[in-house]
Amino acid sequence: MKTIAILGSTGSIGTQTLDIAAHHPERFRVAALAAGSNVELLVEQAHRFRPEIVSVATKAHAERLAALVPAGTRVLYGDEGVRAVAAENDADVVVSAMVGSAGCEPTLAAIDAGKAIALANKETLVAAGRIVTERARLRGVPLIPVDSEHSAIFQSLNGSRIDDVLALTLTASGGSFRDRGRHELANVTVADALKHPNWSMGAKVTIDSATMANKGLEVIEAHWLFGVDYDRIRVLVHPESIIHSYVEFLDKSVIAQLGVPDMRVPIQYALTFPERPSSPADSLDLAALGKLTFRPMDFERYPMMRLAYEAGRAGGTATAVFNAANEVAVSRFLSGAVPFLAIESIVESTLAKHDVVGAADLGAIREADAWARDFAAKL
Incomplete structure (x- = not known):
């Protein structure tokens, strides 16, 4: 039996991972779950799968959660809680499914603890790909993709x-606007952008699909x-x-x-590789x-593709800046603060102002990430 921990258990990937665990109870035991603010769903998951550790974003959420989870379940919160789910338990494999660059450091903690990584958090490699892959190689830890x-x-x-x-x-x-030209995108709404024709995903990933970010x-x-x-x-x-x-x-x-x-297919393969048991798909x-x-x-229709290749070829901190500026821009669009096409212009302007640091360490990446978020928020 394989023991799993999930970073981002209440999100799209996390819930589908638990679907697979329920489909194969003879194969999987759930050791630990980390979520953000969806206390209600995490309570349901805790009662169904009986993990030893659950974690939420804030102390207030944790206090509420503690009264609702099964007896004996350890309730944590914040960075300490996420780290415990990632590294301080007996999980064989950690499903890294937190949204955004917040998943980077807990994934590194799991690697340092010798856990196999089922990687659904692409921003981890975008922000710190050289560091993460080198660390995994040195620790002999497999990075198996979930996307x-x-x-x-x-x-x-x-x-x-x-x-x-x-x-x-x-x-x-x-994405949602694949049959629309750029001239038709100026006034699209958040609701329009969230109507993905093929996949059921979280809001941020769905908007990223629409921009091609x-x-x-x-x-x-x-x-x-x-x-x-x-x-x-x-x-x-x-x-x-x-x-x-x-x-x-x-x-x-x-x-x-x-x-x-059906995302359950690649999720299950990451958990069972090299075996291929039956799937609910x-x-x-x-x-x-x-x-x-x-x-x-079409790189003119989708400028975010051009910007991603440019950031990738620039290397160093450029990819962290691309990711951070995009996270801010998407958040602003989802809140109604900027129109859809502003996402691209915010990211392009932020990249244009950034002085790339090559072969960056984690400190330089954190600084670049923070700078990009601050700059993008002001545009």
Whole structure:
């Protein structure tokens, strides 16, 4: 039996991870759960899965939680609580599913504790990819991707040498506005942007999908996960989200991973690799689909893609700044403070003003992140 801890248990990835644990009670035991402010859902999870540790964002939430969880469950909060869930328990694998760059340091703590990482928090590698991958290598800790695109590449590479790879291609759904031109985006609402046609995701990831920032973050993540330079990482718009990504090899063979759009498949694979037990997902019926369609990535239509590649090639603190400015811009859009297209301009302006620090340590990354948030909030 494998013991798991989840950073972000009440979010989309966290709840689907627990669906898998419930589907395979003979395979998984839940040791620890960390959430933000959704006390009600965390209470339900605590009663169903009986973890030893639960953590929430604030002391007030923890005081409320303590009266509601099963007897014997340890209730923590804040940075100390997240660290305990990440590292101070007997979990074999930590599912890193916190939203944003807040997931970086607890993921590093889990690596230092020797835990295998099922990585759903792409911002961890975007902000500190060199540090995280080096730390994992030194500790002998596997980083297994949970994102459907990176899981597809991980699966497609299985048994192959990275030296034999010609290119990695990430597929993109195109997001909520994939059938609209830029001239139609000036007055779109938050409700419009949150209507993703294929996937059920949290608000921040759904907005990132609409701007294509999410795919830009995934390009940077793929660079660090697979050690492939940016010139060999491509993006293709695939509205049906059936081919989750693919690898082209030097001999021009192409290996892809296909499946219905259901995040439980890549989550389960990250937890059970290299085994493939039964899944609660539906089977893929290509005959019923009839056809699959593709479009080239349009960097003018989606400027966030261009900015992500530029930040990735600049390296150092540039990717942390890209991510931090985007988090602020998306938050401002969701609150109604700025229009949708301002997300792109805020990120571009922040990157333009940043003096990149190369081969940055965690301190420099934290400083760049804080600077970017402050600068982006004032634009």
